[in-house]
Amino acid sequence: MVGSDSTSHYHINGGGKQEKYIVETKFVFKGFFEVSAESKEDAREKIMNGLVIGSDIHSSLCDDEINWDFNVHPTKVIGRIKQLK
Numbered sequence: 001m002v003g004s005d006s007t008s009h010y011h012i013n014g015g016g017k018q019e020k021y022i023v024e025t026k027f028v029f030k031g032f033f034e035v036s037a038e039s040k041e042d043a044r045e046k047i048m049n050g051l052v053i054g055s056d057i058h059s060s061l062c063d064d065e066i067n068w069d070f071n072v073h074p075t076k077v078i079g080r081i082k083q084l085k
Contacts, residue, residue: 024079029053031070035061 033051037043050061051068059066 020084022082026077027074029074034067036065
């Protein structure tokens with residue numbers, strides 16, 4: 001699995017006995033950042049430290065330093081599913 005870590009607690013609805021499961025889930029956003037930097041390391045540091053994804057993408061970098069293109073709908077990746085006891 002790729003992307004940021006998240007674990008979802010899900011209660012199965014339907015007929016019969018109900019069980020609880022933990023569903024490991026990751027949401028993957030794919031796109032690019034175009035950034036003005038002195039080196040690859042500087043570019044990586046600016047992206048790692050200057051951008052935050054919340055309800056949208058926020059940047060602490062100046063507009064002339066950064067440009068991006070990301071789909072706003074992430075890919076959902078389901079990992080392990082474990083029954084709670």
